[in-house]
Amino acid sequence: MKQTNEKKTNEKQMSKKKYDNQGQKKQPENMVQARIIEVQKDWFSVGYEWNGSYQKKPARLKASVFYRSQKEDGAELYPAIGDDVRVWRNEQGEDRIEEVLPRRSWLSRSNPATSGQTEQGIAANFDVILLIQSLNQNLNPRRMERYLTVAWNSGATPVIVLTKADLVEEEEELESRVSQIEEVAVGVSVLAVSALTGEGMEKVKALLEPGKTFLLVGSSGIGKSTLVNALAGEELMTTSEIREEDGRGRHTTTHRQMIVLPNGACLIDTPGMRELGIWNAxxxxxxxxxxxxxxxxxxxxxxxxxxxxxxxxxxxxxxxxxxxxxxxxxxxxxxxxxxxxxxxxxxxxxxxxx
Ligand SMILES: Nc1nc2c(ncn2[C@@H]2O[C@H](COP(=O)(O)OP(=O)(O)OP(=O)(O)O)[C@@H](O)[C@H]2O)c(=O)[nH]1
Ligand SMILES: [Mg+2]
Ligand SMILES: [Zn+2]
Incomplete structure (x- = not known):
């Protein structure tokens, strides 16, 4: 409801303003819809003309939208990966994001940088959310319950993926670890995989319907980017060893990126999260x-x-x-x-x- 109202106001403002800051007339034909496919700190790449993959182009966010999103602390105004956006292309061929279109799914958390006082958007418009933990060090049913809570609120379907199955030697031990998670995963599939040996990967592949978007979330070092690479069949994302001393990840992925697989399924890789504080769940x-x-x-x-x-x-x-x-x-x-x-x-x- 809120988003619909928001959209109306945005549309009103857009139609009022027929000229951009340089005084160029805004032609409707220069307005196109695109999707946010990469988010670095404060710049974006947008994807156009979906035909099984996207044409990629950098885009700036319109300053007034940026300031409004900051002033009103409005995560709904600030583009997140996966968002559909309306983009205006000026005569120099530069692209500017004018507006975020209504979201069909949404994952956010309370921002640890503001001690939870503000909302931090993570991703939008995904169909399936892959909740990932690793079977060797990172397994934690209580944390999985938190992930599931946030995931059920997002509007997408949760699926649990437990990685690094090859690192658990005993079959019995593996089964017992998987069932610890199954006990808290009421009505949700749990897949145990190894990107290294390929074990269980066919079940993940079977989920990846063309045109659907899959969001990967979980702590650092559990193998999200490794999984993306294994599914893509090439090293698209950088990965690195976890730290010897405490088994923690090194926060290798620092931006959010969408990878389109050859079959047209979209994967969103994200940086590992230390905390997933509830914003609205x-x-x-x-x-x-x-x-x-x-x-x-x-x-x-x-x-x-x-x-x-x-x-x-x-x-x-x-x-x-x-x-x-x-x-x-x-x-x-x-x-x-x-x-x-x-x-x-x-x-x-x-x-x-x-
Ligand atoms: N043995 C084994 N190691 C794996 C597997 N998957 C990932 N790893 C290793 O785990 C380490 C961390 O993997 P990444 O893919 O970088 O982890 P990430 O979740 O993307 O981490 P961040 O980007 O920091 O959030 C790497 O050394 C990988 O080789 C697996 O299935 N088996
Ligand atoms: Mg990574
Ligand atoms: Zn009671």
Whole structure:
């Protein structure tokens, strides 16, 4: 709803202003639609004329849009990778991004650089979000629950990919690690792969429908760029060894980039994230914890807090070993975080309207 209104205002402003800053008349034929296919710090590449791949061109963001996005702290105004944008081409053939078009899916987080006071866009208009952890060091069911929460809120379908399967020697150990994640991945496929040996890769390849966009997210060093390269069949993205001392990644990828595979599927590689603070994810909690939500719906009291109330279906499930206590805690924690954020957002909206 909000985005639609935003769009109307943008359109009104665009039609009012028929001349650009240099006084050149804006011909409608010079307005084209394009897609953001690369985001470096503050410059963009846009892709035109999709016919199984894009024609790539650098583009600047219109200054007034930039300033408005900063002033109003509006991540919805600032282009993110994957965004459809309206671009104006001047007589010198230079491209300027005039407006971000409505998004059909959206991933953002609370910006760690502002201690979570602002929203940081990550990517837009993806169909599938690949939530990635590595089977050797990075496996963490609690963090996966957070990823799933944010992913269910994004409007895209989540799929979990567990990388570096070759580094787990024992078959049993591998199965037990995969099932740790499967337990928190209610209704979501979990694929274990190795880009090195090719193990499990055919299942990832089978997802990659032409024309669809796949967003890869996860911590640094877990093999996102390696996976992109393996799927593309060439070294398009730089990768590097994780640090010996603590097994952490080196933050090798520092920009966001879309790679179009030969079959026309689009992959978005992103820099590894240390934190994924919730910005807006109340619906996401319901999606990621549908099993717990269903139990909560069976409690005797509608407003059951699942503490000491009689007839609490959640507590009963925990006692009977059907629901792990950590998962219950994780649900409460993410619910609180999402509710807290929702209040903050509502206050922000109210002050914007003043
Ligand atoms: N053994 C093994 N190593 C892998 C596999 N996939 C990736 N690696 C290694 O893991 C290291 C990190 O891989 P990257 O692809 O750079 O990781 P990334 O997720 O892109 O990291 P950032 O760009 O920092 O976010 C590299 O040394 C890769 O060779 C795998 O399937 N098996
Ligand atoms: Mg990378
Ligand atoms: Zn209850």
């Amino acid at each position: 109340e619906d996401g909690v319901e999606g990621a914890f549908s099993d717990v939500e269903e139990l909560a719906g069976q409690c005797r009291f509608r407003d059951c807090r699942h503490e000491r109330e009689p007839g609490c279906a959640v507590k009963k499930a925990i006692r009977e070993g059907r629901l792990p206590a950590e998962r219950f805690k994780s649900w409460q924690k993410l619910q609180r975080e999402a509710a807290h954020q929702a209040k903050k957002l509502a206050r922000r909206e109210a002050s914007r309207r003043k």
